[in-house]
Amino acid sequence: MSFFGELKRRNVFRVAGLYVVVSWVIVQVAATVEEAIALPAWFDAVVLSFLVLVFPIVLIFAWAFELTPEGIQRTSAVDKEESITTQTASKLDIALLISFLMFAGALLAPRFLPERQTDTGDTAAADTALQVDEQLVSDATPPVKDASIAVLPFADLSPDGDQEYFADGISEELLNVLAQVDGMKVAGRTSSFAFKGRNEDLREIGQVLNVAHILEGSVRSQGDKVRVTAQLIQVSDGFHLWSQTYDRDLSDIFAVQDDIAQQILVALTDELMADAAPAIAPAARTDISAFNLFLQARDLIASRDASGMQRALELLNRAIEIDPTYAPAYASRAKAYTLLSDRPGSYGSIPAQEALTLARADVDKALALDPKLADGFAIQGLINADIGRPDFAVSSLRRALELNPNSLDARNWLALALAFNGRLRDVADQLKTLVDIDPLYPPGVTNTILYNYRIGDFETAKRVGERYIRANPGEFESIRIRSGLLMLDNQPAESILLQETLPLDKLDARTSGELRSSYYDLGIDAEYKGPHKLQPLFEPYGMESEGDLAGALNKARKAVADFPEYYAAHTVLIRALSQAEADEELAAHFAAAFDGSLETYATKLRPSVSVNPPPYGQLALALRAVGNTAEYEDAMQRWRFTIDMFRAGGDVSPGRDRDDAAYWAIVGDDEKSIDFLESAFSKGHPLDVFVFRDRVYKDLQLHPRFAALRRANLERVNEERAILNYPPLDESYYTGIEPETTPTD
Incomplete structure (x- = not known):
């Protein structure tokens, strides 16, 4: 008999078929058990591996042994005349047929079964919540482009672990150059470097960063030799498209970096079907130790953590001492000074005047050393915005993006600069x-949330915030973003409760100011005990909220006297003067600081107030009070144009309703003014105390609709205060008039 025939006679084929089907059932059961009782994710893989290993043993057993009436015996010891393999074959055929029918039924049944209907009640609510969350994940992630890539930080595998700066340099160089390849999307540095040292699945990283490919690698150096390994991975299936190892001498680390980066880039552009690999501009040369200090500082600045940026300043000072001609270190130090100042939007406590002086000197030095330094132009743009030169700011920031299309800071600051013209839809698109x-x-995440909220697209704001939070669960910044979303979603008390969970030792001036501002919204003045005071330019607002108008005015006057070139301070002073009804002083300040020119006033104050128009209303009241009718009418005209410009640009926020309310109150149309105040209130968040104390609405205090709005707002505030276990306020908080009490006998 042939070998094939002998296999058939000994039922080897039948045993194999039955084993495969039974194994499939076992694997399905293993997968179910794994999920049901929370076994490790590798449990079903171990079961499958075991079944595969046992398979050849089963086949050998079927060949070598036979089932007889006397039990299992070696096939060679059984006489063929006495063999019962035919009867065994029939039983195996029946078992195999039943197994195949069960297998086919399990595969086909779901196709014919009706879809499960979900009952109403808790189950329906849970399913709905799940669907919403899945939709958030889907909508937050745009379609992945084939020509898209993230460059992860290369791993330092050197024996001494002292080549991290070189590994980061290779990664950064590739990221910046790939960003200049036409048609290729490159994930930004912050996101790519966020996975440094985190051993996560590349497919998950690709999903978070929304890229189709990932470039990763390693650096190993010893003595004067260095080995760099790079590999290009397809995210969808983890397939390695390309890999290469480079061995080089380490006599000139920057030349090695340029050479390897260029070779990798050529391979990448060929693999990703780009037109051609651009030539890499040689990296700026410096002392190796200075370069290492610079790289460490740059990462700390990117974190936006105040203590980290303070450490970055120290590192950059040391780098500049080592090499006073290294332009990137000066630009990074200028950025650190600015972000550590007490200007609005920054994170530190260095007086704005001092920080600006130091930053301008460093920027000038950086661009003198390297006229094509993108970071130099980026920080120059931010400084120009601060000192009332918006057109120069936009020009500098556009130049930064020409030199480095992947400059995140430049793109973020450019979006903010464009917001000064009221085109908020365009700004939101850029930030997305x-x-x-x-x-x-x-x-970028914070500003995207804010501007999408202002144009009425809160769903996009939530999706962007949720994507960040999912990638960084439990982190300080994630808690801040979550609390901000709650505040925008008209849940101020819940936002405060979350903010109060932030560790005090990590609070910077900005975060402390946000918490203090949240308290003020609910009439909670003295209870805040955080480690930081309000940023100086916000102190007058806090003092005014607490009823100290004279103190607020003195603080504002001092800010302008100390730093006349910083126009954010002028905005604070103008508000304080208006509230104090110091109209003569306000008009005189307009003539002295702005040459009595509304054009200068509009230009200088535009960048200092972010997405809010310049303070035309306060100026108009003062000009009218001192009898300057022509200038008053001009100011009101410009204010009307600016409000309409913001609305045309997509701004539907309560802030614009309040602008309109104040405008119509000054014009004298009380009903229209209250219409807009009611509109602002209807958008959910309680109006702050400044609305009801503002001199603009002095003549409306006894108006029935205004009084009703004040009571409704007070009720809303007290609802939130109750959540925080604070006693209710009465109307005297808004009016300053104690309620009448009825004497008792």
Whole structure:
């Protein structure tokens, strides 16, 4: 008999078929048990591996042994005349047929079964919540482009672990150059470097960063030799498209970096079907130790953590001492000075005047050393915005992006500069593009949330915030973003409760100011005990909220006297003067600081107030009070134009309703003014105390609709205060008039 025939006679084929089907059932059971009782994720893989290993043993057993009436015996010991393999074959055929029918039924049944109907009640609510969350995940992530890539930080595998700066340099060089390849999307540095040292599945990283490919690698150096390994991975299936190892001498680390980066880039552009690999501009040369200090400082600045940026300043000072001609170190130090100042939007406590002086000197030095330094132009743009030169700011920031299309700071600051013209839809679109490039870049995430809220697209704001929070669960910045979303979603008390969970030792001036501002919204003045005072330019607002108008005015006057070139301070002073009804002084300040020119006033104050128009209303009241009718009418005209410009640009926020309410109150149309105040209140968040104490509405205090709005707002505030276990306020908080009491006998 042939070998094939002998296999058939000994039922080897039948045993194999039955084993495969039974194994499939066992694997399905293993997968179910794993999920049901929370076994490790590798449990079903171990079961499958075991079954595969046992398979050849089963086949050998079927060949070598036979089932007989006397039990299992070796096949060679059984006489063929006495063999019962035919009867065994029939039983195996029946078992195999039943197994195949069960197998086919399990596969086909779901196709014919009706879809499960979900009952109403808790189950329906849970399913709905799940669907919403899945939709958030889906909508937050744009479609992945084939020509898209993230460059992860290369691992330092050197024996001494002292080549991290070189590994980061290779990664950064590739990221910046790939960003200049036409048609290629490159994930931003903040997001890519966020996975440094985190041993996560590349497919999950690709999903978070929304890219189709990942470039990773390693650096190993010893003595004067260095080995760099790079590999290009397809995210969808983890397939390695390309890999290469480079061995080089380490006599010139920057030349090695340029050479390897260029070779990798050529391979990448060929693999990703780009037109051609651009030539890499040689990296700026410096002392190796200075370069290492610079790289460490740059990472700390990118974190936006105040203590980290303070450490970055120390590192940059040392780097500049080692090499006074290294331009990137000066630009990074200028950025650190600015972000550590007490200007609005920054994170530290260095007086704004001092920080600006130091930053301007460093920027000038950086661009003198390297006229094509993108970071130098980026920080120059931010400084120009601060000192009332918006057109120069936009020009500098556009130049920074020409030199480095992947400059996240430049793109973020350019969006903010464009917001000064009221085109908030355009700004929101730019910021959405920014967070698509770098979904874990905190300033971009925060600003995208804010501007989408202002144009009425809170769903996009939530999706962007949720994507960041999912990638960084439990982190300080994630808690801040969550509390901000709660505040925008008209849940101020819940936002405060979350803010209060932030560790005090990590609070910077900005975060402390946000918490203090949240308290003020609910009439909670003295209870805040955080480690930081309000930023100086916000102190007058806090003092005014607490009823100290004279103190607020003195603080504002001092801010302008100390720093006349910093126009954010002028905005604070103008408000304080208006509230104090110091109209003569306000008009005189307008003539002295702005040459009595509304054009200068509009230009200088535009960048200092972010998305809010310049303070035309306060100026108009003062000009009318001192009898300057022509200038008053001009100011009101410009204010009307600016409000309409913001609305045309997509701004539907309560802030614009309040602008309109104040405008119509000054014009004298009380009903229209209250219409807009009611509109602002209807959008959910309680109006702050300044609305009801503002001199603009002095003549409306006894108006029935205004009084009703005040009571409704007070009720809303007290609802939130109750959540925080604070006693209710009465109307004297808004009016300053104690309620009448009825004497008792």
